Amino acid sequence: MQRWTSQLSTILNIVYEAEHFLSAEQVYRELRGMEKDIGLATVYRNLKKMVSQGLISEVSWNDVRYYTRHPFSNAFFVCEKCGNMIRVDIPIADQNYLSDEIGMQVSGWRMTFRGICRRCE
Secondary structure, X not given: OOOOOHHXXXXXXXXXXXXXXXXXXXXXXXXXXXXXXOOHHHHHHHHHHHHHOOOEEEEXXXXXXXXXXXXXXXXXXXXXXOOOEEEOOOOOOOHHHHHHHHOOOOOOOOEEEEEOOOOOO
16 A cells, blocks of 8 residues: 655646646656655656556657546647647547447547647647
């Protein structure tokens, strides 16, 4: 059983309050801005623990792992100018329903939208 630390709680709050996906480095910068004394390796370790416990979700894009609150719809928008990733909450049928409908076991899915975000328009 994992001990619940204040660092873990702060990292979880940062991820849950973000409107977009965050990389470990972005979480680290946010913590440093709060004057929290924490190392980048600790941030990575805590994010990995939270993913394994189902507290947050992880998605990889261009060889970088990004984190967001859980659950999320596995759909996201990527700005082609700035690279910002934005979560898109779409009420798509769950995997069990899809498995029953198409007669195959669905283990996961991802939907990516690309374009220009409002900030870059």
